Amino acid sequence: MTETQGLLIVYTGDGKGKTTAALGLVLRAWGHGMRVCVVQFIKSARGRWGEVKAARKLGITWHTMGTGFVWEPGEDDQARQRAVETWELAKRIITEDDCELVILDEFTYPLQYGWIDTGEVVEWLQQERPSRLHVVITGRDAPEGLIEAADLVTEMTSVKHPFDRGIPAQKGIEL
């Protein structure tokens, strides 16, 4: 058996597939019987989304920043506060929850907005993260410091997008 070494993985770029690839890791890890936790730093309520429905059925721990929350960079203190609280929750999950894979979905946004300090996040992950724990961070514009600290970084580039052709979001694909 392969020796387990926790990886810090970043899926970034402007193309589709970042959160989706993280979900693929969720499925793969779940297939191995690994304990998976997901923390979403999100735009809005996702209860209707396929991945949330799937997680409920599969017994995967799933946290979101809350319902009805909409990102507006620099908009209000409440947004910043919720992001900070969600990062505190993520830290507790990483150190206490005995997960083997933790997804921090769309975590690059509060880093980009400067709501949470990238240097502190990287330092904390390097010092406090259990050595066998895989952490996956998704979102556009991953900060350079995060990319430097990561073990695996893939940039998803949009070559062609159906919205360009007037096709609406499809259930099971974007939703």
Place this chain on the structure above:
Amino acid sequence: MTETQGLLIVYTGDGKGKTTAALGLVLRAWGHGMRVCVVQFIKSARGRWGEVKAARKLGITWHTMGTGFVWEPGEDDQARQRAVETWELAKRIITEDDCELVILDEFTYPLQYGWIDTGEVVEWLQQERPSRLHVVITGRDAPEGLIEAADLVTEMTSVKHPFDRGIPAQKGIEL
């Protein structure tokens, strides 16, 4: 509810995350109760892989080219023959199996090797694929004709890879 329009999706590029993103779509669609079928044009037996274990537990239809098969471009007629047979199987699944999402994993390789004609594949998909069916094709070096025909194309670019740092493949991540 959103009107369903079957998308042709391509995940290509040299970065990690192509098959993984396809698996994320599998999870999302399965969460919605959609019928999912996977056909793998693959390197080797994957019974031990997390996604295959997960698919078994979730009741997802999963076909592979067979066990112990190793790609060696141009190597032998047997490889070409198996790829052609697997594409025939995929066509039957697409037209007869009442799936809502079909993954053709690593299908770009037999196209690139010229074992299966890209123009014929594209024409067949445009004419014979049920209009509500989503088809996802993964693999490096997607042929131009396939990209032109697709609705959504994301290129996964490797920014950093753990193998570069001597870290072996990890269960639940690559395996």
